[in-house]
Amino acid sequence: MGKRFAKHLGQFIVTLFGITFLTFCLTYLAPGDPVTMLLETADTIVSQELIDETRAQLGLDKPFIVQYANWVVNAAHGDLGMSYSAKKPVVDRMLEALPGTVMLAGTALVFTLLYALPAGIISALNRNKWIDYLLRTASFVGVSMPSFWLGLVLIYIFGLKLGLVPIASSRVTPIGVILPAATLAVVVGSKYMRQVRLVILEEMQKDYVIGARARGVSEMKILFGHILPNAVLPLITILGVLIGWLLGGVAVVEMVFSWPGLGNMAVYAITMRDYPLIEGFVLWVALAYMCVNALVDASYVLLDPRLKRERA
Amino acid sequence: MKEFIQKHKLFSFYTALMLVIVFIAIFAPWLAPGDAFTSDMSKALQAPSAQHWFGTDKLGRDVLSRIIYGTQLSLFMGVSIVVIMVSIGTIIGAIAGYFGGKIEMVLMRFADIMLSFPGVVLAIAIAGILGGSIMNTILALSVVGWAKYARLVRSMTLKVRGEEYVTAAVMMGASTSTIIRRHIIPNIMPLVVTTGALDIGAIMIEVAGLSFLGFGAQPPTPEWGLMLNEGRQYLQTSPWLMAFPGMSILIVVAIFNLWSDSLRDVVDPKNQG
Numbered sequence: 001m002g003k004r005f006a007k008h009l010g011q012f013i014v015t016l017f018g019i020t021f022l023t024f025c026l027t028y029l030a031p032g033d034p035v036t037m038l039l040e041t042a043d044t045i046v047s048q049e050l051i052d053e054t055r056a057q058l059g060l061d062k063p064f065i066v067q068y069a070n071w072v073v074n075a076a077h078g079d080l081g082m083s084y085s086a087k088k089p090v091v092d093r094m095l096e097a098l099p100g101t102v103m104l105a106g107t108a109l110v111f112t113l114l115y116a117l118p119a120g121i122i123s124a125l126n127r128n129k130w131i132d133y134l135l136r137t138a139s140f141v142g143v144s145m146p147s148f149w150l151g152l153v154l155i156y157i158f159g160l161k162l163g164l165v166p167i168a169s170s171r172v173t174p175i176g177v178i179l180p181a182a183t184l185a186v187v188v189g190s191k192y193m194r195q196v197r198l199v200i201l202e203e204m205q206k207d208y209v210i211g212a213r214a215r216g217v218s219e220m221k222i223l224f225g226h227i228l229p230n231a232v233l234p235l236i237t238i239l240g241v242l243i244g245w246l247l248g249g250v251a252v253v254e255m256v257f258s259w260p261g262l263g264n265m266a267v268y269a270i271t272m273r274d275y276p277l278i279e280g281f282v283l284w285v286a287l288a289y290m291c292v293n294a295l296v297d298a299s300y301v302l303l304d305p306r307l308k309r310e311r312a
Numbered sequence: 313m314k315e316f317i318q319k320h321k322l323f324s325f326y327t328a329l330m331l332v333i334v335f336i337a338i339f340a341p342w343l344a345p346g347d348a349f350t351s352d353m354s355k356a357l358q359a360p361s362a363q364h365w366f367g368t369d370k371l372g373r374d375v376l377s378r379i380i381y382g383t384q385l386s387l388f389m390g391v392s393i394v395v396i397m398v399s400i401g402t403i404i405g406a407i408a409g410y411f412g413g414k415i416e417m418v419l420m421r422f423a424d425i426m427l428s429f430p431g432v433v434l435a436i437a438i439a440g441i442l443g444g445s446i447m448n449t450i451l452a453l454s455v456v457g458w459a460k461y462a463r464l465v466r467s468m469t470l471k472v473r474g475e476e477y478v479t480a481a482v483m484m485g486a487s488t489s490t491i492i493r494r495h496i497i498p499n500i501m502p503l504v505v506t507t508g509a510l511d512i513g514a515i516m517i518e519v520a521g522l523s524f525l526g527f528g529a530q531p532p533t534p535e536w537g538l539m540l541n542e543g544r545q546y547l548q549t550s551p552w553l554m555a556f557p558g559m560s561i562l563i564v565v566a567i568f569n570l571w572s573d574s575l576r577d578v579v580d581p582k583n584q585g
Binding site: 011014015018019022023026027029030031140141143144145146147148149152153155156160244245247248249251252255256266267270271273278281282285286289290293 | 433
């Protein structure tokens with residue numbers, strides 16, 4: 001167990017460095033100069049002197065590798081630098097946007113589970129019957145549909161035509177979260193539903209299920225007492241991957257709904273060439289994704305008695 | 313041929329549908345009923361009519377024609393990106409699996425980093441920072457996508473490498489590149505190709521997504537994601553700008569997904585859900 005943890009921690013750190021370094025390289029290679037971009041928005045005539053001064057102030061005149069090293073040292077102290085566009089510390093800007101994203105991703109996750117788990121189980125239990133075909137077709141359409149288009153369609157129907165929900169809220173509201181969360185849930189949940197169905201089907205074909213059925217155990221008991229407990233581990237593993245999709249999908253969906261979260265902030269940061277903010281966003285996604293995977297791993301130990309014994 | 317079609321009815325049907333899309337892409341200039349490129353403000357934002365079946369956009373261009381032209385880019389991007397990422401992944405995976413040791417460790421650690429981060433976020437960052445263009449979209453999605461194939465090919469290479477015919481080839485003095493080219497790659501190709509085909513639809517969605525965000529194809533390119541972005545501000549008054557490009561993506565992606573699913577069943581009949 002300790003070894004397992006150490007190995008994961010090592011990988012975790014390598015990935016953090018790898019991904020932030022890659023982003024740093026990108027911002028270095030990118031066309032366009034953040035300093036001129038920053039000053040031009042101020043709507044004044046920009047002198048070369050001012051450009052040089054600002055560049056030095058931001059530390060952008062130093063060699064590339066020194067810049068990265070500085071960033072790492074500061075980040076380790078919880079300082080991610082100043083956002084060029086928001087003119088305030090990156091950490092503050094991100095903390096403003098964090099609640100929106102957490103609320104959206106959390107609601108989307110709940111919707112996803114509410115849809116994908118029952119649908120996948122019902123579909124597997126009624127294999128090749130009409131309800132299975134119906135649910136599979138629905139999930140197939142969901143997988144083939146771009147989330148941003150679904151978002152627009154939902155805004156059109158529920159926001160513009162029926163007027164049930166606000167179309168674009170620049171504030172975090174419980175009502176406003178429903179449409180973006182539903183959009184994410186359809187796209188991500190459709191993928192998950194297919195996996196749930198496969199996992200359950202596989203479990204249903206195992207000998208112990210046939211044995212239980214032969215002994216006359218009721219189908220309900222077989223499902224809740226045997227199949228589901230055994231399916232929990234693979235389902236949690238897939239859930240970890242799925243949350244990765246959620247973190248990625250959030251950016252596009254937040255943009256469609258003008259939802260004030262981290263994804264929307266990141267898209268804006270990229271258009272504004274606000275490199276510290278982009279770097280902060282990448283770091284957040286990496287950390288969030290890895291925490292999720294660490295939780296998935298920890299749940300193995302809690303849920304799988306075999307691993308528990310290993311620990312003892 | 314006739315026998316094959318009868319044996320694989322579904323696959324043949326989806327292949328035919330796919331060929332229709334290819335046909336539309338190739339013959340777009342002849343199929344497009346109106347002008348997809350020249351703007352004519354006097355015709356701006358017209359609702360669907362007998363003359364413009366899918367209406368016109370803010371510059372008065374025929375939406376149906378732009379959608380037909382959009383097939384070209386969507387198809388080209390989906391296929392070329394998958395080919396690129398599968399090729400890179402196969403080469404890296406085969407090298408790692410065949411040589412093992414330090415080379416394997418470095419290559420696979422690199423792949424692990426790519427896999428332990430949500431790909432969409434990285435693709436948005438790469439395409440966005442480098443600037444929106446078709447080349448950068450290809451670059452971004454290939455950089456993000458190769459790792460999965462490297463891992464797949466590596467594990468299969470390890471398996472094939474232990475086979476007797478490879479040992480025999482080594483004993484006969486075949487060079488390493490010959491062994492990889494002649495023995496290893498042909499043996500792992502079927503699975504790699506079917507896995508790649510399954511990705512085409514998802515890649516098409518991602519390409520459209522990057523364009524939608526403004527980090528992909530740039531105006532005036534007829535690209536479905538970009539058309540959605542341009543139509544977004546007219547959602548209330550001109551919903552056809554949103555409806556038709558989106559449906560095109562949905563239909564084309566669905567056909568590719570169905571086709572690749574049935575392709576897998578043809579190649580590997582055991583794996584039927």
